[in-house]
Amino acid sequence: MSAAGVLRWQISGRSCELRSPSAAILEIGRLVLTHGRDATAASPSAGERVWEVDNHPTHTNAWQVRGPAADHTQVFATPADAIRAVEFATMEHLLATGPSTISLHAALLGRGRAGLLIVGPSESGKSTLATALWRQGLAFWGDDVALVAPDSAFLSAYPRRVLLRHGSRALLGEALWHHLAATPSFMATSEGCLFHPHELPGSSLPAADLAPAGIVFLARRGVSLGPAELRPIPPAQALLALAPYSNIVRNEGMGPALERLQPLLARTPAHDLGRAPLPAMLAAVERLLPRDPDAPCAPPPIPTSAGC
Amino acid sequence: MPLFQQDPQAQSTVVGDRVVLLHRLTQTTIIINPTGSRLWELLAEPHSVADLAAALQEIHEGLTPERAGVDATAFLDSLLAQGLLIRHG
Numbered sequence: 423m424s425a426a427g428v429l430r431w432q433i434s435g436r437s438c439e440l441r442s443p444s445a446a447i448l449e450i451g452r453l454v455l456t457h458g459r460d461a462t463a464a465s466p467s468a469g470e471r472v473w474e475v476d477n478h479p480t481h482t483n484a485w486q487v488r489g490p491a492a493d494h495t496q497v498f499a500t501p502a503d504a505i506r507a508v509e510f511a512t513m514e515h516l517l518a519t520g521p522s523t524i525s526l527h528a529a530l531l532g533r534g535r536a537g538l539l540i541v542g543p544s545e546s547g548k549s550t551l552a553t554a555l556w557r558q559g560l561a562f563w564g565d566d567v568a569l570v571a572p573d574s575a576f577l578s579a580y581p582r583r584v585l586l587r588h589g590s591r592a593l594l595g596e597a598l599w600h601h602l603a604a605t606p607s608f609m610a611t612s613e614g615c616l617f618h619p620h621e622l623p624g625s626s627l628p629a630a631d632l633a634p635a636g637i638v639f640l641a642r643r644g645v646s647l648g649p650a651e652l653r654p655i656p657p658a659q660a661l662l663a664l665a666p667y668s669n670i671v672r673n674e675g676m677g678p679a680l681e682r683l684q685p686l687l688a689r690t691p692a693h694d695l696g697r698a699p700l701p702a703m704l705a706a707v708e709r710l711l712p713r714d715p716d717a718p719c720a721p722p723p724i725p726t727s728a729g730c
Numbered sequence: 731m732p733l734f735q736q737d738p739q740a741q742s743t744v745v746g747d748r749v750v751l752l753h754r755l756t757q758t759t760i761i762i763n764p765t766g767s768r769l770w771e772l773l774a775e776p777h778s779v780a781d782l783a784a785a786l787q788e789i790h791e792g793l794t795p796e797r798a799g800v801d802a803t804a805f806l807d808s809l810l811a812q813g814l815l816i817r818h819g
Contacts, residue, residue, distance in 0.1 A: 656746065656748065656761075657745040657746035657748065658745045658746060658748035658749070658750050658761045659761065660745075661743065661745050661750055662750060662759055662761070675754075675757075676752055676757055676759070677741045677752055677754050680741070680743040680750055680752060681741075681743055684743050684744070684745055687745050687746075688745055688746065
């Protein structure tokens with residue numbers, strides 16, 4: 423590799439590094455990976471995960487991505503695709519190896535400092551509901567992944583661009599879609615698009631430490647509900663229902679998942695929501711969130727678990 | 731008189747007023763109510779059906795010894811069926 427520039431950033435306390443001689447690669451990386459902030463001085467030491475992106479030695483107009491530890495190589499046609507590979511691989515590594523990282527396959531929205539999770543199987547309407555809530559004024563922090571702090575159970579946006587599927591475009595409306603397309607980190611994909619919500623005018627940096635205000639389950643197996651019916655789920659049942667949506671089940675099994683999700687379910691009301699025309703579902707969900715977006719959301723004491 | 735005790739493969743997680751029990755090998759799960767949760771705590775050490783029946787009578791005033799025995803037996807049977815208890819003797 424010819425003389426390389428370096429980009430450094432941190433994710434959940436773990437340092438990452440991107441090396442490339444290409445100014446284009448580094449600029450896209452700066453927007454996508456570090457949210458536009460200059461992170462070259464984030465750590466004087468080498469990154470824990472190091473990626474190298476360079477022109478492919480034999481393929482013209484192609485980019486080679488190596489990393490980490492030069493044990494994995496991929497080739498891409500554009501700098502944006504190369505950076506996307508780094509972005510996604512970094513997230514996969516975080517979820518697979520971060521001992522304290524808890525992620526949920528869920529949409530995350532917020533009002534002020536309160537966070538709302540929407541959980542459901544594929545085709546349950548999760549993305550549609552999340553997008554509609556966003557149109558209604560909630561902050562949109564993720565369509566498919568949210569992070570949970572291990573002790574406080576506070577919620578955070580997944581440190582990656584939001585993935586919005588084509589199916590949500592009609593609901594968003596062309597005006598908002600064009601706003602998204604004009605943001606610096608926007609990237610069209612086969613599934614829809616990637617973007618950073620904080621790059622929209624009037625928005626702020628990704629949400630961190632949202633107090634969990636509610637968990638909404640869609641299409642939970644074995645549950646029959648009336649249209650837009652919002653039915654409370656007992657915490658123990660909600661824990662069993664939520665665990666399969668966590669990375670912990672995949673990486674460590676059901677036992678650790680139950681233990682580590684317990685703080686979240688001990689403090690967060692969960693509800694099943696019946697399918698209905700969107701306005702009725704939106705009205706039902708609105709009742710779960712505090713009206714005052716600036717209301718302090720200090721976490722209540724978390725009861726200790728008396729397990730065997 | 732047989733005694734019963736929590737199986738080492740059983741994991742319990744308290745959520746609200748319920749306990750989620752998980753058998754680590756079979757991955758089966760059940761949720762037990764507050765009364766069952768208190769009996770489960772007792773079963774950290776070996777106890778007999780009579781011990782559990784007596785505990786039930788302390789929890790629920792007016793519960794007859796006969797009814798307490800039936801309920802304690804049913805509770806133990808359900809946990810044994812899930813492999814969550816071991817039986818001594």
